[in-house]
Amino acid sequence: MRTGWFFGRFCSFFSHFFEKLPSFVAMRRLLTRIINRVLLDASVTPAMTGAEAEIHTEGRRKLVVGLGNPGMEGTRHSVGMAVLGALAARLGVADRWHGDRHVSGEVILSEVQQTRLVLLRPRLLMNVNGVSVAKAAGKYGIRPEDILLVHDELDKPLGKIAIKHGGSARGHNGVRSCVDCLQTDVMLRLRVGIGRPSGKTSVERHVLSRFSSAEQKVLESVLVQSVDLLISQLSQQDSPSAPSSPAGGRAAAAAAQRKQKEV
Template identity: 90%
Template sequence: MAEAEAEIHTEGRRKLVVGLGNPGMEGTRHSVGMAVLGAFAARLGGADCWRSDRHVSGEVILLEVQQTRVVLLRPRLLMNVNGVSVAKAAGKYGIKPEDILLVHDEMDKPLGKIALKHGGSARGHNGVRSCVDCLQADVMLRLRVGIGRPSGKTSVDRHVLSRFTSEEQKVLESVLVQSVDLLISQLSQSDSPQDSRPASSPAGGRQAAQRREGWS
């Protein structure tokens, strides 16, 4: 309990990075945000450091990127209620909506394309809509990871809940690297979101972030 209190009440700038998805369906297109967070944790040597936290209905890792303290969150609730977990984590760690970054799938972009979006409409994404509703804000930064639209007569539901093909997996590997580079670059910035710009892999990216077991 003392450790949890120390984590909650530490001083300094904090960010919350969330991989939206469905628990138990991490390999599907709809849960690609979770894949990005998994790759992010692995890059920083924390792949085995996820711990379940019933108070936030999810799994978390505490990190430090440059001077920024970062909470990684994988909700353990279904996509359409992911926002409940995000709001709980934001409350526990004292993180404002403008310091939350959501990583999620985006059908309007083809596989292989990623982009940052500063706030705005959920544009039909149920996970993002849940976050907007539960946080009562739409200012969260979003890393949109393209998964493309369904082909032929495939329904949207079937498409987003399907797994990537072997050929798509090759593209996804590159997407995960680019996404992690972009996250590290974004989290390393000390100024406002308006100062963000397209990121390339930062020099010493692996050294720029340090895993933390607890904050004190």
């Protein structure tokens, strides 16, 4: 009886103890935020070359980012990089990629109908892609509302794409890193469907896997449609800028619009 009582108390204590501990997911997010801040604080604003300085002249400037993992460009999780590569090819600048250690990524400077573009492929892991995005935005003087993130989307099947105007990261670690580093969620996003895993395949294994030969054929069409949509978005005239905020960018924009109507 004494042993049973002691074992019960022991289990009760540890159950209560672990309930008080932060979850693994929460701990991982906290650690990622710390890494984001450390990497950003360590950055130094570089002196710019003529071509880089020219982008700061008057006119529209936009940053288009293909989120992903360096060295894993052919995987589902890095489909954003594939879209950005297709965009560079359509613009005839695919041979201009060059590494820029000051933004921890590879960049191309280009234009679309009088809009100056910076194309960016981060060379950091997906979970800290935001560091590269924030560095590039700072270097080229680009506002968060003029940043377009291209990334994979589990909740859409392969073959489906959609534009999302700000809002939460919805579980995407790369987007969450961007929101954390830029301290706002107003960035426009092109969500490229990769579908959820079937059977017992884990999400982690699914997103890090490569597309099958049959899926590659669908992907070719997806890349064309994605580039068409990107160019359409980039060619549009600027609309009134949504206010940047530490959180709730879309909600802040809606509130501002309501206020204008009331006036």
